[in-house]
Amino acid sequence: MIPAEFDYLAPDTVADAVAALAADEDAKVLAGGQSLIPVLRLRLSYPTQLVDLRKVQELRGVRDDGDALVIGAMTRHSDVVADPLVQQHAALVAAATATVADPAVRHRGTFGGALAHADPAGDLAAVALALDAELVAEGPGGRRSIAAADFFQDYLQTALSPDELLVEVRIPKLEGTWSVHYEKFNRVAQAWAIVGVATAVRREGGSIAEARVGLTNMGSTPVRATAVEAALRGVPAEAGAIAEAAQHAAEGTTPPDDLGGKADYRQHLARVLTRRAVATAAGV
Amino acid sequence: MARVRMRVDGVVYEDEVSPRTLLTHHLRDGLGRVGTPIGCDTSNCGSCTVSMDGDSVKSCSVLAVQADGAEITTIQGLADGPEWHPVQKAFREHHGLQCGYCTPGMVMAAVDLLKRNPSPTEDEVRHGIEGNLCRCTGYQNIVKAVLSAASELRGEGAHPGAFSTPPAGVPA
Amino acid sequence: MTEQMDAGLVAEQIAATPGALSEPADGQEMGRGRRRKEDPKLLTGQTNWTDNITLPGLLHMAVLRSPMAHAKVLSVDVSAALEVPGVIAAYSGADLADVMGATLPCAWPVTPDMVSPPHTPLAVDTVRYVGDGVAVVVARDRYTAADALEAIAVEYEQLPAVVDMEEALKEGSPLVHESAGTNRTFLFDFPGAGADYAETVAAAGDDAVVVKRRFVQQRLLPTPMEPRAVVVAPIAAADDYTVYSATQIPHILRVMLALTTGIPEHKIRVIAPDVGGGFGCKLNVYAEEVLCLVVAKKLGRPVKWTESRSEHYQATVHGRDQVQDIEIAARKDGTLLGLKVELLADMGAYLQLVTPGVPILGAFMFPAIYKMAAYHFTCTGVFTTKTPTDAYRGAGRPEATFAIERIMDELAHELGRDPMELRKQNWIRHEEFPYDMVAGLTYDSGNYEAATAKAEEMFDLDGLRREQAERRARKDPVQLGIGISTFTEMCGLAPSRVLGSLSYGAGGWEAAQIRMLPTGKVEVTSGATPHGQGHHTAWSQIVADALGVPFEDVEVTTGDTDSSPKGMDTYGSRSLVVGGVAIHKATGKVLEKAKRIAAHLLEANEADVEFDKGAFSVKGSPEASMTIQEVALATFAAHNLPDGMEPTLDSDYVYDPENFSYPHGTHLCAVEIDTETGFTTIRKYVCVDDIGKIVNPVIVEGQVHGGLAQGIAQALYEEAVYDDDGNLTTGTLVDYLVPAAPDLPHFETGRTETPATSNPLGVKGVGEAGTIASTPAVMNAVVDALRPFGVRDVRMPATPERVWRAIHGSDAERAAAGTIAYGGASTSTTAATQEQM
């Protein structure tokens, strides 16, 4: 199918992009286009203008900013996966991004685009949430930083206003030695996650000192499994204790009922997959 | 309308296109490069896969304006004159195609995979082409073909095709 | 090649080495792993897909489709569309009513009183499924055409959707076709060729064990990777039309387009260019083919229509969609008594070309390879407000094979028998062929023992059974299941007289022409129209062997009603068995003539002339010889031919098969099921197919692999889901889960070779075998893995959620997952469904 007509602009700077968005309330940002172009082809959306960020160099790349790793919004999935800084300081991001779509889509899709799109079945939002990422937006009024917990507001809805750009994502480096795992459950390789679990675990000797758990597709936004995190604190790093803690994984979730699965099945999966993810991360 | 300039299979083209023109339609309808077909409208099937500035992309999910200034290689530009790319040769030897509709995209995806991972395992090959659907082959012979091409590209020689009745002493 | 494969000889071969493979002799093409002639263009992007065709002044057509499953069309206003710059024309159904024909064809009235309501290419007053066409626009490019669709205003008055077959049959259900007065399309009753089922079971008294099941064949979307496309090029002044279509059936299409539109048949040329897969869904005559033709005629300009994938999922026929109530009866010792099958078959909203015939093809396959006294089959066709169904790879036979192979496992379980042993007890032994089946067919040959023995050896059945027992014993969260499918199918559709007796509207023959060119090269045309199968390669091999010419010297032409005017096209695993045999026979005619000429030129008695490896020689004087190429040149020059002989060396043969062919095989599947998540992984898949003699093992293996993939996809992944309002909720490739490379296992394939005796090549056909056999093999494995949990069925596709609910769910959930069979009385592990009669 074929998109409807729109105007197109490819500014060189964030400021020009913001100005273009501010000038036209039905304009839309175009990043990698891997979610937006299919939407346009199926004519599910009719923007008047696309503001393409491909020329905005400042939005690309990964940099080390002391206590945080900063990933530019326009950094492609394939570049995120291969980036040595990401592997070193945000291995969970790399692990989850490697499961996104397929190689050709990862050559185009961007880190910022995936987060701004805010599909609850997308793999990266839960990671951002689990890692307490800060999402940096720029609009006509300047820059602001939004905590991941506040950024994802509803199905395909974020805290970004229509004239704001997501410019970069700050991911606080984890202190100490953490190990990570992203557990994705889908029916076929191409399909989106029915449920996904993003985990980071810090072991101290024989026990789990600290854990982070984010859930994909367990509600209209990504979910932080705080009850699991609390239950894991200080327990011995062994199968029984982890299984017990993972029993809390579905608490407070309202997963969708759709072709991928009914809500109760997803809640069950969340418990099983959380147990497996934490056990794998903890090396149990 | 927007002016776009791109090099496709070695030839430079400059055209006026509507911003909504998909790269795949620009290649097919605009430039007559019809070797790359279209199989879906949701970026799933991979039939339209081409190489853009050295990376495999689904040309149905790229606007022609986004490819301004890019270097595109399609299945039609993969062979070096009459000499096929090892992946093309291997697909034939291992019967990695039937109707051939997925083939241009599948071959381009495989070429991209081998560029990044010259010695893939069977599993890595399967995941490397997971963005490309084939309805005819069940993938097994495609996987064999990619592994064989990998071997040839590494300089270790292609694998001969093996089928349930070996050709009795005659080259096929 | 001579007719060396006569029945007697074949029987001898079978007796000597059951199932042994023949190796191609030196220099022989038959059986050789030729790489395909088709590949170079496909691998270099030089393919001629229909959508690649452009013509001067080409216009693009787009179809506005109903967003409602069922509604009255109150008005269609195309005026605003005509104002969109670049739009040449726009028509509603009413606008085209006088030219588009009264109905698209259904060629298979399966009963004399079948309800066959008109099916106009565009809906005129009522739409009956989401996707039913209501208007078309024609514009100078495809983008403009897409825009203009949005400018058409349609007023609908919604009517109730009819989605479920059983609901549709209830008194008072809304009617899909008001004028028909019923949603029941037909009731087909086939009492088999054996004893009465009820009497047979009653006569066995206490000794009879009866098992009943309900199996659901979900709706499937065939999904060739190339969606459909049509281009019509008119020569208006001559009222002459060339129709390019991504179709499996250019020959049938030509006849049907003439009958539908009234344009004389000889004024229509149909070309199937390179076609990117079909799997049955391009075996049809579609609205868009008619619409492009009549619009091109009206406008006097070439018109193209290309389907998008999401449009394809609405506008191109779907497959399967049956509810099967099946009952099998056996003696306590396991001897089968009989089988009773009652089908509900979802037609969708209209009857397409062979919609009603698909389940009827299955009628003959339920008894499969098993001996039994009684068989009774009924099928009720049902209209619903969904996309029409029609052929999908296997067409009727996969459904039948699934049901019998599944219920054989269920019967084995009820009897406490090993499922393979039960099969062995009841199947036709190889020395019993030819065998008259209870369903009326005569199976000419087969060797189930040999294929099964080979499969068991490749599979390590004993080792896997041991592992299964261990996993069960230690309550491993990952359980192992083993599934068997010992299948046969009827291929090579079909003897024309049989089709006639089934009221099918055409014959089942196939045509071939051979032309020897002056330079000794050979042109072959075939009516079988390939769309990925490799006909050009296989036909070249057959001709090369027969005429003794090099493989490279043979050129095959297909898919154009001008250059290959006669044909019945490609479906039903018929190409080789019917079309390939036609070619073989046509070479025989060439040789006959060539021999007479050779005798004349060599001044010898015809009886003394021998033909071997492409050369004629005279017995006893080896120096007197000439090649077939020299004969061809002589017939071209025509200077010295026998009196009255026509110049040129060519032939024309139309072959009508005398029987179906019956490929068979044994497929064994091991699955691992993660009982915590319900996820199924195929651990091992072994298949041994017996497809008789083979022409090219490379092509055969490819066909088997692709078939397996589709059959496995039915078992585990694919399902077309409609909501209660009749919307297809799996309307794109995002939701309709076609497996990619990581989702399928590595297949281990083997063959045995029991030649068909019904044709001179001994071939049986392979196009559908993998699809037919694999679905029950996988599902038997899934159920086998879950038996310790009391599970006796899982509805297809066996999604992780269904499997999980089958194990862990409440009674109601277990029933919904298909756990509880037939009637759903109980979830216990005991034989709740077994009824003693």
Ligand SMILES: Cc1cc2nc3c(=O)[nH]c(=O)nc-3n(C[C@H](O)[C@H](O)[C@H](O)COP(=O)(O)OP(=O)(O)OC[C@H]3O[C@@H](n4cnc5c(N)ncnc54)[C@H](O)[C@@H]3O)c2cc1C
């Ligand atoms: C076949 C296929 C499979 C996929 N599978 C997965 C999967 O398994 N998991 C997964 O997580 N994702 C998956 N995706 C989505 C993929 O990750 C996309 O790349 C991503 O969702 C969008 O990124 P993009 O850069 O392409 O954004 P675009 O498509 O360009 O934009 C998406 C949306 O975000 C907005 N936007 C983009 N960037 C910004 C910005 N910087 N500031 C403000 N707004 C912005 C756009 O306006 C648009 O609304 C899949 C996509 C495809 C085609």
Ligand code: FES
């Ligand atoms: S056509 Fe591009 S992915 Fe299907």
Ligand code: FES
């Ligand atoms: S060869 Fe037909 S789709 Fe791949």
